[in-house]
Amino acid sequence: MFDELYAHHTWETVKELIYGCNEQDVQHALSAESLSPEEMAALFSPASDPFLETMAVKSSHITRMRFGNIIQLYAPLYISNECTNSCVYCGFNRNNDIKRMTLTLDQVVDEANLLYERGFRHVLLLTGEHRKAVPVSFLGEIAEHIHRKFASVSIEVYPMETDEYRYMSQRGIDGLTLYQETYNREIYSEVHPAGKKKDFLWRLTGPDRGGMAGFRKIGIAPLLGLADWRVEGYFTALHALYLSKTYWRSHIQISFPRLRKAPGGFHPPVEISDYALTHLICVMRIILPDAGLVLSTREPEYIRDNVMSLGITMMSAGSRTEPGGYTRPGLADNQFSIEDSRSPEEMCRVIRGHGLDPVWKDWDRDFIS
């Protein structure tokens, strides 16, 4: 599993590798057909900063060739904001005094129906980490209901055992999203002081368990704002490459979540500039020509509109990050505040304005019997 490969790398050695690259290394990497670890490091290095335009052109070209002129749309559906963890950056932190709730099956179906009416055919189910409030069996029940209507249903919930993932897969879930948050083990411990989430390796090997369970799509990400984005980016790419080789039937996706203000008053320790975000997206595309790259409504209009044609293949629109947010707003508090509040319809107009075709459906539930 990935923990074995991870054990061969320390944060410091990777950092040295990245910061030791010079302009020549970058030029070499940009003309290489397949990338060695050193060449990969060069693309994240400060020496690569002046090459951003070149990387953006390359990234954009690869994306158009591989995916065509399309952006696939999806919507998050929060089932619960109850949580036993105390992640310092998260609105659902158990120590935060917020309005909490777990939707009933009927309420989830109401939310799903509204998303369906808005045009969505890809939906991502989310919860906090609270196995009592949202047991695996309940998620399975929800999956079975939602799967009847939507082309693709993915989960972004607490990490599970392989057998539990297999159960979810059998209930119609085709994708797993599990952010590592940070690949820096010390920072990981600091920001996840309590709950099951303290266990770094349990989370790190979650995508492996998902791969073994046969999920068709596996999504990973670092939370941008916890640690040095260059090193974080390198580890994320390493993880993605590992997953795509090991679970070669699964499609790998990478998200770029920049930390946002959340209830609890957390301020991200590392500032991630628009430049850094753009750099990360372009480099990920160059390293992983076939990965799905996801940009959510965490990002403001200005950024979303400008980077959508550079390498992104999936975007959410009109999102709510609290349970019941679509049909019963105000009943519960959100995980973080979204920055781009444009409706799905408006988003489609914007996507078309960039010469791209918004795609609602790019999967079929009947792949899974």
Added chain:
Amino acid sequence: MDVKKNSDDLIIAGRTFNSRLFIGTGKFSSSAVMDRAIIASGTEMITVALRRVDLDNPADDLLNAIMKHEKIQLLPNTSGARDADEALRLARLAREMGCGNWIKLEVTPDPRYLLPDPVETLIAAEKMVKEGFIVLPYINADPILAKRLEEAGTATVMPLGSPIGSNRGIKTEENIRIIIELATVPVVVDAGLGMPSHAAHAMEMGADAVLVNTAIASAHEPVSMAAAFKLGVEAGRAAFSSGKTVETLTAHPSSPLTGFLRD
């Protein structure tokens, strides 16, 4: 003499096609651009990924955009299917939906290069043919697999030139040459054709048709690129039908060096 040379009609499963250029639909920036590219290409066969079609919604935009063109044979494809069962399920659904019984069989378990699984493709093809589908399988350029599929009753074989979306041209030339030589069904070179010259090359080799998606849809001007591919295909076909001259490594001067012997 080869029957293909007697008449220049392409016939697949009893249907005659006036164009030897087939078009994919998944990558256009809008259906308006796709429409114009379809017209410019002169194509009569268009493939569409079933995973992009809303099978719950009879008024699906993508299908309607294609179906409104006259003389077009709709060729739904099973891209995204990981094994024979998944491909079969999709094909059956498409038929129930009214998409007809033509199917481009794609079983591509590897999402990186989208290379076809030969084992599952053969299994799926055998079952689909038995269920009455007209099956056009996407395969790697494997001559024996092509023969096995032909025996299973597929309407064509569709070997790849290079991986989908790579625009690298015909990298599998030697095997495609053998497939064409041995085939008794039309051979359609599918995937990897990045330029009209690649399409012309395939046709010169004796392919019966080519399928192009990325090179047209991702071009700066998809409509004029579609027209360029039409010309490339026609030129290649005309060259093939005219009897290509043989390549040699030595020069053949028009005044022979040994001409003096005949003086």
